[in-house]
Amino acid sequence: MTLTLQSLSVTRQNGRETLRDVSLTVAPGEFIGLIGPNGAGKTTLLRAAQGLLPATGTSSLAALTPTQRARAAAFLPQSREIAWDLTVETLVTLGRTPHAPSEADATAVAKAIDQMALTPHAHRRATRLSGGEQARALIARALAQETPLLLADEPIAGLDPAAQIATMQLFAQLTTEGRAVLASLHDLSLAARHCTRLVVLHEGRIAADGPPEQVLTPQLLAEVFHITGSFVFTDHGALFTPTGLT
Known part of the structure; x- marks a missing residue:
């Protein structure tokens, strides 16, 4: 599925415009x-x-019916609260809700749990996991939905370094299978390393859109993030390092 946004704007009840005339296309194969x-x-x-x-x-995406939308895109919100005392397996199974029950459900759930390295915890109560483990369980729920598009709001927040890297690698792998991922991120280093494209929002508008090396310029870093940084290519891939404040 290709997500197409055209002149999307949001104005809050207090009159503040938090999103201003955003046009964006997210195509299969893009992270x-x-x-x-x-x-x-x-x-x-x-x-x-x-x-x-x-x-x-x-x-x-918004133009679709709720059922069509749930089959087209999985959403991982920023909130990591798990309200119900369910096992990890049951929690992840909720990701299959948009689909008609089938033999594929168990396979999809087991695969998602394995992808997030939670197999040993599959029968534990999700509310008794650590914060990082709960976050991984919620990512697994979104993966089990098996949609062509994944929308994730700060998916690696609260994860340890190994889990952050593993999650970013997994998202990149999904795109090689023809899926698309749009994820909000604060770690510019991991974004530069794993994303095929970066979209920079500043004061509700798109300030830059393109490959990481073309987006993370000294001028943009100073104007948008108020930092300096170093971008280099190595044998291990692109590396971006924040170096200071402007």
Whole structure:
């Protein structure tokens, strides 16, 4: 599925415009990192794209019926709260809700649990896991949905370094299978390393859109993030390192 946003804007009840005339296309095979400082509009964009917020403009995803939308895109919200005392396996199985029950359900659930390295915890109560393990369980639930598009709001927040890298590698792997990922991220180093494209939001508008090496320029880093940084290519891939404040 290709997600197409056209002139998408969101204005809050207090009159503040938090998203301004955003046009964006997310195509199969792309892992797009949505980056920007706090309050830039990243969460607003992800939610408005699904029709979860009143907005002007158009979104090809929001135009679908709720059932069609659930089969087209999985959403991992920023909140990591697990309210129900379910086993990890049962929690992940909830990701299969948009699909008619079939023999594929058990396979998809087991695969998602394995992908997030949670197989030893499959029968534990999710509420008794550590915070990072709970976050991984919720990612597994989104993976079990097996949608062509994954929308994730700060998916690696709260994960340890190994889990952060593994999750980013997994998302990149999904795109080689023809799926698309749009994820808001604060770790510019991991975004530069694993994303095929970066979209920078600043004050509700797109400030830059392109390959990481073309986006993370000294000028943009200074104007948007108020930092300096170093971008280099190595035998291990692209490496970006924040070096200071401007």
